[in-house]
Amino acid sequence: MSSVHPPGLDPEQLRGHLDRERPGLVSGPLSARLIEGGRSNLTYAVTDGRSRWVVRRPPLGHVLATAHDMKREFRVISALHPTNVPVPEPLLLCEDDSVIGSPFYVMEFVDGVPYRTAGELAALGPERTRNAVFALVDTLVALHAVNPEAVGLGDFGRPEGFLDRQLRRWGKQLDASRNRELAGIDELHAALGRSLPDSPAPTVVHGDYRLDNVLIGGPDDRIKAILDWEMSTLGDPLTDLGLLVMYSSELGLPDSPVSTTAGAAGHPSAREIVERYAAGSGRDTSAIAWYTAFAWFKLAVILEGIHYRYTLGQTVGAGFDRIGDLVPVFIEHGLTTLQEG
Numbered sequence: 001m002s003s004v005h006p007p008g009l010d011p012e013q014l015r016g017h018l019d020r021e022r023p024g025l026v027s028g029p030l031s032a033r034l035i036e037g038g039r040s041n042l043t044y045a046v047t048d049g050r051s052r053w054v055v056r057r058p059p060l061g062h063v064l065a066t067a068h069d070m071k072r073e074f075r076v077i078s079a080l081h082p083t084n085v086p087v088p089e090p091l092l093l094c095e096d097d098s099v100i101g102s103p104f105y106v107m108e109f110v111d112g113v114p115y116r117t118a119g120e121l122a123a124l125g126p127e128r129t130r131n132a133v134f135a136l137v138d139t140l141v142a143l144h145a146v147n148p149e150a151v152g153l154g155d156f157g158r159p160e161g162f163l164d165r166q167l168r169r170w171g172k173q174l175d176a177s178r179n180r181e182l183a184g185i186d187e188l189h190a191a192l193g194r195s196l197p198d199s200p201a202p203t204v205v206h207g208d209y210r211l212d213n214v215l216i217g218g219p220d221d222r223i224k225a226i227l228d229w230e231m232s233t234l235g236d237p238l239t240d241l242g243l244l245v246m247y248s249s250e251l252g253l254p255d256s257p258v259s260t261t262a263g264a265a266g267h268p269s270a271r272e273i274v275e276r277y278a279a280g281s282g283r284d285t286s287a288i289a290w291y292t293a294f295a296w297f298k299l300a301v302i303l304e305g306i307h308y309r310y311t312l313g314q315t316v317g318a319g320f321d322r323i324g325d326l327v328p329v330f331i332e333h334g335l336t337t338l339q340e341g
Helices: 011-021 070-080 126-145 162-176 185-194 238-246 270-281 288-311 320-340
Strands: 031-034 042-047 052-057 090-094 104-108 203-205 214-217 222-226 233-235
Touching: 011 031, 011 090, 052 070, 070 090, 070 104, 126 203, 126 214, 126 222, 126 238, 126 270, 162 185, 162 233, 162 288, 185 288, 185 320, 238 270, 238 288, 288 320
Parallel strands: none
Antiparallel strands: 031 042, 042 052, 052 104, 090 104, 203 233, 214 222
16 A cells, blocks of 8 residues: 555545544554546545555546435445345445545445456356356346335336436437447437337346456355446346346457457356346346347447547547447447347
């Protein structure tokens, strides 16, 4: 841990607040480091030399509070922590901007590994990889089995018309990033709109459920914690499954800056993932092609937004120059998935 604090978090200010609100929690000076890999909200590992915690706050320069709602994230993990859904223990929420410059919350540090690529999974070997992905599916089943009313999340979202709103939302996101012709994207958006499935009963939806948003650890490679709840709401559970299937499909693009885990030896097929979820949840998954095509569309829109910001010189780092070439691939996968059913 460096004695120089990372951008967005002053350990001395944080310790003063924790000493006031949670006396005895911290036993010495705090140091912090930024945990890389998050797409939006910032995540820090914090230690006093004896214990470790995690702090989450909105991105630097952030303006719209509703887009990065710390209270919302804290609320959902607080509701789920007493259940059998693995989440870090929530410790403290601070909505006072004067402490570190924005709202934030503190939760326990969970020791585990987020596997982001097929190459990282190779270290587990085929059998452990297969078991880890099936554990990911089983954990999703457990999340979707939670009764929102029973854990105080009955008003956590507006499940009525959920899919229609999602489709309109991402269509607006696409329009906000248009600066080139994208063959097939409007066709995909329209086709999804014409074939909206009937949603099952609403559940807590994670919104970005994939292997690198969970921590895996222990001798049994179990799911120790689900992370990054910023997109969670009440809605159609099959949107989580569709996204998981998408991230379990081959892109066919070596050295892509955006990757899936499908190429790892032992990784279950998309069909096996759907079958395991259906068996565990009892839900009808016959419309999974629509949900997977929607996931391809949503990621195409997200990538196009990144490409658009790159063309404006608003991104920093390696790989952004190749993002634009990925968008047509995601569009094609979406169209093919929807057409083939």
